[in-house]
Amino acid sequence: KMRTGRRIPEWFTFPEIVETIRHAYPPRHKQGFTIFLTGLSGAGKSTIAKVLYARFMEIRSRPVTLLDGDIVRMNLSSELGFSKEHRDINVRRIGFVASEITKNRGIAICAPIAPYTSTRRQIRELIESYGGFIEVHVGTPLDICEGRDRKGLYAKARAGIIKGVTGIDDPYEAPDNPEVFIDTSDMTPDESVQEILLFLERAGYTK
Template identity: 50%
Template sequence: MVQPPQYCPTPRELDDLELLVNGALAPTVVFNEPGSPITLHLPDEVAAAAAAAGAVELVDPEGLPLAHVEVPGGTIEPLTHTQYGPFRRHYLTPAQTREQYAGRTFVAVVDALTQPQITALSAAGPVVLLPLVGHGTAALSPVALLRASIAAAARLPQADVVAVPLASHGEADVDHDLGLQVAGNYAGDDPLVGVTDDPSGDYPPEIAEIVAFDRPAPDEQGLVLFFTGLSGSGKSTLARALMDRLLEHGSRTVTSLDGDVVRRNLSAGLTFSKEDRETNIRRIGWVAAEISRHGGVAVCSPIAPFDATRQQVRAMVDEAGGAFFLIHVATPLEECERRDRKGLYAKARRGEIPEFTGISSPYEEPQDADVRVDTTGRTIEDALDDVLVALRDTGYLDLTGDTVVGAPESAR
């Protein structure tokens, strides 16, 4: 018998798996049912191995086997259930919820509740708040929405909280219909209501504190400054200059993830094949995202020639709650070759360096850069001003002045 391959699903697929197994998506009970948004997309090599084995084993990010999924049928055989994570005690199945909270009014929520919304719900009698904490659905992070919902429940006469890992599938109509279907399975025959939109209402103090922590102002948010461009474009020099300016300003913790430094440490042993180069970028992205998760600033300056990999890094940062600021150092190839202090372009032209970006391997210019800088004929200080102005205008950092934090008054 061929051993099924293992696959760690995306966050959306993991949420879908949990709802399929616990019955919240009934009548849908399998992946890839015709016309259903509940899909499982396997990478080509995994799909081929799964087809040969007739199944794939789904694992969590830590490698714990969660389920066998029949291929191509999509039928699921649960192996275990998710046991860890913040507020796991609030993750009940629909059957458990209906049994424990029969007769309640159920309220689906995707954002922290304001005081007027809480006041309105206090007239609804005993309620169960259903925070929809799946990937991409809530306005807050899953943990923050649960914290805010628990705080709101404490202000209601009789209320409990049941977490529902309903993920967004990227289409408003689809997400609306799925939300009604899933929340309806939790509520059963009991009333299911929403909350009245009240954008002007204030949060109670304890909820306001949760929201502020989860949605920091741009100048307090974790930030990844990602420089991309051809070899010799000036991206590493610009990144170092920006790093120096940040350290001089003294207002943020800063980490440099320079390509060569990372190669010697985080990515030692990788080759310069296309696959290993992209692995190197993803490693940089993962570390940068973790730095942003904790409110720091990460400065990265790899070539990063492919849009798909840059988008993966952007997604990692978004998932961590950070901001991704993309700087395209768009110095033309001709200028980069003219500089060529290491003689790399000359070697690539002679065929001595395979898959060299700009010569024998493409560079996909970003269409989503926050700022585009050409360093041709410019000083580094002049080119850096373009970046500083863009950062100031977005509200992330204002380093355009000469003031140094902590400097004596006479030096300001």
């Protein structure tokens, strides 16, 4: 009998125990994982997420789900705004869906701004109990994001038309220790995706 932890029933044979443990702790290339892209609006999260999605579809190793910021806001969080409270609810919902996908050994690609460190940490803890959590900080500097301003979000923020825009008058807490850091200022989407795929291979998630 073990002193701590769960007791293994006496009628289990040794090979059965080994099999049970193997099932509970599969090697990384058989586990699910979540790629969590975080960064400012216009940093390049969605673009990278889409290219990554296409690559995983080609590889066909595991089922893959894209939880892009826009799509989630439209389908899962349409009643929410951009207060700290609402952003946290939004990001936790994404984390929950990603954790279910990871539990079932799929790949979840998430791309919200997710500006708060403690919320990201909670999601990491949840997901790491089922598989891999790969935080990718898309840390393209604000001036580059603002220069792109495809949605006119920053212009409206500067003009005072909208308040509480991340990076302007709302916080973005940069990750301390992301698995991957990407600055898209002088990188193509394919190069960014290559960085992530390289990390996954080195960490043993893909072969």
